[in-house]
Amino acid sequence: TSQERFPIKKLREVAPARVVSPRDLSPRELVPPRELGRVSPAREIEPDREPAPVPTAREKIERRYTDPRTVRLLNQLTAKSAQALFIEVAQMIDARHIQPTTYATRIDNALTHLSLALEATSFQQAARLQADDRAIGLLQETLSQWKQRVAVNDLNDAVAVLDRVQQLFDETVRVQPGTVGLEFVHAELDTLDQFSMLIPPEKAGGPNVGMKDSVVGIGVEVELHAQGLKVMKVLPGGPAAEVSMKRGDVLTAIDGHKLEGLELNQSVDYILGQPGVPLKLNLVRDGRRGDVTLVRRKIAIQSIVARMEDDSRKIGYIKLEQFGDSAVRDLDAALMSLHNQGMESLILDLRGNPGGLLTAAIAISDRFLPAGTIVSTKGRTPADNTQEKAQYAQTWKMPLVVLIDRNSASASEILAAAIQENGRGVVVGERSYGKGTVQTLFPLQSAPAGLRLTTAKFYSPDGREMSGAGVTPDVKVMATVGNDATDDAAIAKAIALTADPKLMEMARRFTRTGAAPQVFHITT
Structure with a gap:
C-alpha cells in the first residue's frame, strides 16, 4: 500500500477521543477528589449500549490491569491508603447500594480474585510481582485454605482478613504496596451489579465520572x-x-506506539492528556x-442538533445526543430558535441517546408536560x-413525536415514557434498551478515584418497572444500523404523524389542572 499524508488544515486548539464501549458511552468527569467532600454526589442514569457477554473473573482481572487508569491508581496507593479505600x-455499599452483598460473599470473592490474579500476566506486570512459581x-x-x-x-x-492477607503477601512475594487492598476493593464491587464500579483517575489526576460539556483530545468517538x-x-x-478524518478511518499507531492487540483503554490512553x-x-x-499530526485541545460536546425539518409544514426537529450538564440549557435555546422560525410541531429524536443525568431527564420532560408524573425512583x-411530577411554569404545547430505537436508554426512556404514558405525544421507532436503574456518583476521600453505585430503580408514570422492558413505540419503524434510508423512514413517519388530528388533539387537551389527560392511541 502507498504511504501518504492526509490533508492538514490550520489547527488552533483540541478535543478528546470519546470512547464507545458497552459500559460507558457518555463522557464523565469528577472535580478533583480533595474538593469533592463539599459537593453533593451527582445522580445519573447510567448510559449503556448492547448487552455484552458476562466476563469471567479471569477476564475481569486481565482487563482490569491492562487499563492504564487502574495502574495509575495502584502506583499511588500504599497498603494503608488501599485499606482505607476498601x-x-x-461503607458506601452498606449505606447506599440497592442490594448490598454480605461481607462473607465479598471476602470470599476477594480471596478468589487474588488467587486468580497471581496467574494473570497483566496483574503480574501492574503489581510488579516478584516471585517464582x-x-x-x-x-x-494458602488463600484457598483460608477461604x-x-x-x-x-x-x-473483613478488615482483619485484609490485614492477614497483606501480611501473607509481604512474607511470600513482592508486589506494589496497595495491590492487595485495591483488589479487595474491586472484588467486593464485582459481587454487586454490573454498573457499580470504582472509577480510577485519568491522566489529569481525577476520575472520569460525570457528564461534562467539553473534553480534551482530538475529537473522535472510537471503538476497538x-x-x-x-x-x-x-x-x-x-x-x-x-x-x-471520517467514520471508518482506523488509527494504527499514536506517536510511534502500535495499537494492534491493545485493549481499548490502553489505546485511548495514548490520545488523552494535556x-x-x-x-x-x-x-x-x-x-x-x-499519517497526520494533530494537537490536543478542548472541544465542546454538542448535545443538541436542531433544524426546521419541513418549512412548509412548520415542523421542527431536535436530536438530543445525551442528557449532560448543558442539555436543558441547549434544548431551551433550540426550542426558542425553532419557535422564532415558525415551528408549529416538533420531532424529538432520542435514537442512539444512551442516557445521562437524571435531573436533566426530569427537567426536559417538564418542558413538555404541564401536569402528571414524570418518573418514580425506589x-x-x-x-x-x-x-x-411536572411543575414547570411554562410548557411547550405543540404536537410532539418522539423517536427512539434499541439504543435509546435510561434517561431517554424516562423522557419517552413520560411523553407516552401521559398522553402528551406519540413515540415512533423501535423498543428501547430497557435500562431501569439509577447510579449515584460518589467522590472518595481515601484515594483519587470515584465510586459509582446502583442506588435505585426507576419506574414509568404508570408505575411500570423499566428494567428489561423499555418503552414500546406507538408506531413501529424498524431500523438497521448504518442504514440512512431506514433512519429517514422514521423521520418520514414522524412528519406524517404531525398532521394527524389525534396528535394535535393531544397537544390541545393537555392542561395544567393536574387531571389525568385523555390518551389517544395512534397505531398507524
Whole structure:
C-alpha cells in the first residue's frame, strides 16, 4: 500500500477521543477528589449500549490491569491508603447500594480474585510481582485454605482478613504496596451489579465520572478494531474534523506506539492528556496508509442538533445526543430558535441517546408536560425514593413525536415514557434498551478515584418497572444500523404523524389542572 499524508488544515486548539464501549458511552468527569467532600454526589442514569457477554473473573482481572487508569491508581496507593479505600467503599455499599452483598460473599470473592490474579500476566506486570512459581503456588494454596476456614460477619472481620492477607503477601512475594487492598476493593464491587464500579483517575489526576460539556483530545468517538481504533464519529469543531478524518478511518499507531492487540483503554490512553500537545497518528483508510499530526485541545460536546425539518409544514426537529450538564440549557435555546422560525410541531429524536443525568431527564420532560408524573425512583434511603411530577411554569404545547430505537436508554426512556404514558405525544421507532436503574456518583476521600453505585430503580408514570422492558413505540419503524434510508423512514413517519388530528388533539387537551389527560392511541 502507498504511504501518504492526509490533508492538514490550520489547527488552533483540541478535543478528546470519546470512547464507545458497552459500559460507558457518555463522557464523565469528577472535580478533583480533595474538593469533592463539599459537593453533593451527582445522580445519573447510567448510559449503556448492547448487552455484552458476562466476563469471567479471569477476564475481569486481565482487563482490569491492562487499563492504564487502574495502574495509575495502584502506583499511588500504599497498603494503608488501599485499606482505607476498601473501608470507605464498603461503607458506601452498606449505606447506599440497592442490594448490598454480605461481607462473607465479598471476602470470599476477594480471596478468589487474588488467587486468580497471581496467574494473570497483566496483574503480574501492574503489581510488579516478584516471585517464582513455587512461591505463587504456595500463596494460592494458602488463600484457598483460608477461604474454607475464615468467618466474616461484618466490616471489622473483613478488615482483619485484609490485614492477614497483606501480611501473607509481604512474607511470600513482592508486589506494589496497595495491590492487595485495591483488589479487595474491586472484588467486593464485582459481587454487586454490573454498573457499580470504582472509577480510577485519568491522566489529569481525577476520575472520569460525570457528564461534562467539553473534553480534551482530538475529537473522535472510537471503538476497538483488529488493527487499533476505528473512528465511529468525528466531533464537529475538533482537530480530527479539521483534517477531514471520517467514520471508518482506523488509527494504527499514536506517536510511534502500535495499537494492534491493545485493549481499548490502553489505546485511548495514548490520545488523552494535556491540551496543546501534538500527536502523530498513523491511519488506514480504504486500504491506504497515511499519517497526520494533530494537537490536543478542548472541544465542546454538542448535545443538541436542531433544524426546521419541513418549512412548509412548520415542523421542527431536535436530536438530543445525551442528557449532560448543558442539555436543558441547549434544548431551551433550540426550542426558542425553532419557535422564532415558525415551528408549529416538533420531532424529538432520542435514537442512539444512551442516557445521562437524571435531573436533566426530569427537567426536559417538564418542558413538555404541564401536569402528571414524570418518573418514580425506589431505593433503600429516603433520598432514593422519589416521585417527580411536572411543575414547570411554562410548557411547550405543540404536537410532539418522539423517536427512539434499541439504543435509546435510561434517561431517554424516562423522557419517552413520560411523553407516552401521559398522553402528551406519540413515540415512533423501535423498543428501547430497557435500562431501569439509577447510579449515584460518589467522590472518595481515601484515594483519587470515584465510586459509582446502583442506588435505585426507576419506574414509568404508570408505575411500570423499566428494567428489561423499555418503552414500546406507538408506531413501529424498524431500523438497521448504518442504514440512512431506514433512519429517514422514521423521520418520514414522524412528519406524517404531525398532521394527524389525534396528535394535535393531544397537544390541545393537555392542561395544567393536574387531571389525568385523555390518551389517544395512534397505531398507524
